[in-house]
Amino acid sequence: MPFNFPIFLTWLRVALIPVFVVLFYLPDSWLPLAGRNSLGALIFALAAVTDWLDGFLARKWEQTSAFGAFLDPVADKLIVAAALILLVELDRTQAWLAMVIIGREITISALREWMAQVGERRSVAVAYIGKLKTAAQMVAILLLLYWQPIVPGIDTPMLGNFLMVIAAILTLWSMAYYLQMAGQQLRAEKKSL
Template sequence: MPLNIPILLTWLRVVLIPVFVVVFYLPSSWISPTCANWLGALIFAFASITDWLDGYLARRWEQTSSFGAFLDPVADKLIVAVALILLVGFDRTSMIWAMIIIGREITISALREWMAQMGKRKNVAVAYIGKLKTTAQMVAIVLLLINSENFMGLNLQVIGNILMIVAAVLTIWSMFYYLKIAKENFTSETDK
């Protein structure tokens, strides 16, 4: 397993997952619910930034590896799934949006793994629609973690849930986009 700064940033994201969860379950005598919300949102936002940064640094410094290509999406999907489950558990967003997003992530991860086994992983590389989905999703999660009904005159719960709906729609759209790209490989495999 190669160790370099991009891989360490990815591992940091994995290590932050239990820290992120514990913040929301600390006794209110230790940390107020508002502070826990903000701290959790900051941890998640930091993890989201490291997601972009580790990929950028790996490409820039030519430190890409098979292990990094495996671990990076796993770390991303784990922290997003945990955040969505927390948000549903705290009744801050609808279970349907979480199920759509988590279901799509599992589907596309399996599709990418299957395509990689055929040597065609680049056929389902991240597209612009996937980047839009990820941006809407990450911003929605941060706003819903903050959970403020009046932040500088804005209701972050409402805005976060609107963005969660946008992320769910983009999630479905991007899933069908990737499935369409892979469709020709499905038919060629079943014809063998």
């Protein structure tokens, strides 16, 4: 197992998950809810930045590895799933939204694994629609974690849930896209046999 700074950042993201979750279970006497919200949003934002940074540095420093390629998406999905489950438990978003997003992540991860086994992982590489979905999802989660008004007159919970619905729509759209790409690749392979 290789170890370098980009992989350290990915492991840091994994290590932040229990800290992030436990934070919301602290008693008010230790840290008031507004403080937990702010700190939780900060930890999630740090995790999102390390997600971008580890990939950028691995490519720039030519430190990519099969282990890093495996661990990075696992770390991403774990912290997003933890945040979504926490937001549902805190009654800040709807369970069906979390189920759509988490279900899609499991489905696409399995699809990518299967396509890699048949030598066609490139056909389900990250597409622009997937990046849009991730952006909407990350901003929505940040707003719902923070919960307090950021700008007077803007309802942070309402905006966060609006973006969560947009993220769920983009989630289903991107899943359909990836399934279609995989299906086309498999049909083309079947015809060549």
